[in-house]
Amino acid sequence: MHKRMDVESLQNVGRRRGRCMDVFLVMSIIFLFVAVAAVAAGGVMVVIELRSKIEVMRPSFGHDTPAKQTGDTSAPAYKMxxxxxxxxxxxxxxxxxxxxxxxxxxxxxxxxxxxxxxxxxxxxxxxxxxxxxxxxxxxxxxxxxxxxxxxxxxxxxxxxxxxxxxxxxxxxxxxxxxxxxxxxxxxxxxxxxxxxxxxxxxxxxxxxxxxxxxxxxxx
Missing domain, CATH: 2.60.120.40 (Jelly Rolls)
Structure with a gap:
């Protein structure tokens, strides 16, 4: 009787450890996914920022744009x-x-x-x-x-x-x-x-x- 109870208790402990490992693995995967998403989002933001700077610095000769039409001569794009x-x-x-x-x-x-x-x-x-x-x-x-x-x-x-x-x-x-x-x-x-x-x-x-x-x- 005691031996059967010891075996069952060991099985319960094993199942609890297994569940803990499963939870740990799931949390690790979620953390990794969030980290990758954050890095990707950061990269996208850097690209967007660089593109916006290039667009601001690049002159467009011979074309009117909204800033020029409104008379905003102080805009960086028009400091030609x-x-x-x-x-x-x-x-x-x-x-x-x-x-x-x-x-x-x-x-x-x-x-x-x-x-x-x-x-x-x-x-x-x-x-x-x-x-x-x-x-x-x-x-x-x-x-x-x-x-x-x-x-x-x-x-x-x-x-x-x-x-x-x-x-x-x-x-x-x-x-x-x-x-x-x-x-x-x-x-x-x-x-x-x-x-x-x-x-x-x-x-x-x-x-x-x-x-x-x-x-x-x-x-």
Missing amino acids: QNFASLDANTSKLKNSTMQWAAVEYGEGNSVGSHFDFDSRHHSLKPKKEGHYFMYLDLVLTCTSYQCKAGVLTVSLGDKLTCSVQLPEEAESPVSRKCWTVERMDGQTPLVAQMTVPQGGLENWKLELKGSKLGMFLVD
Whole structure:
């Protein structure tokens, strides 16, 4: 009789321990799920914040927006003096200084007042010392059924170098986006220098629409 009771008591203890383990496992899974959800939510918030900052800093030349229509000239998106954007002005690929043009819109253009753009020498100079986000967008098209393969390189002073590998055949445009953040002294102008391989890049051309040089002040 006593032995049977001892066995039953041990079984009860075992069942209680089993239930405790089950509860522990369930709580651990719930905690892990909550932790993962929190991390994911935090990541989403960071992405949203970064996207909102980029949208605020990115100029939209030639387009009215609600803030502009209401006359809110103090909004950061409309302090265009810290932005500069230039479009490519020639399609020819050769060893040369790249030619650029400001985008005209309304009574102004796409070069903010904190920049000097020399349209004769095709140089762009930030007037203020600080860190600048600078980028090059290059779009190229093969104008024949076969083009000469090679590497096109565009260097923005000693701050940014962008290289594009061009194939012999390309049914669609070849594009390349390059960017960096560099400190500028507020005195040195930047010139984009194009370099092509020996013998040139026959039947390739630079698309004026989409090929850009841009900068904006980070801090």
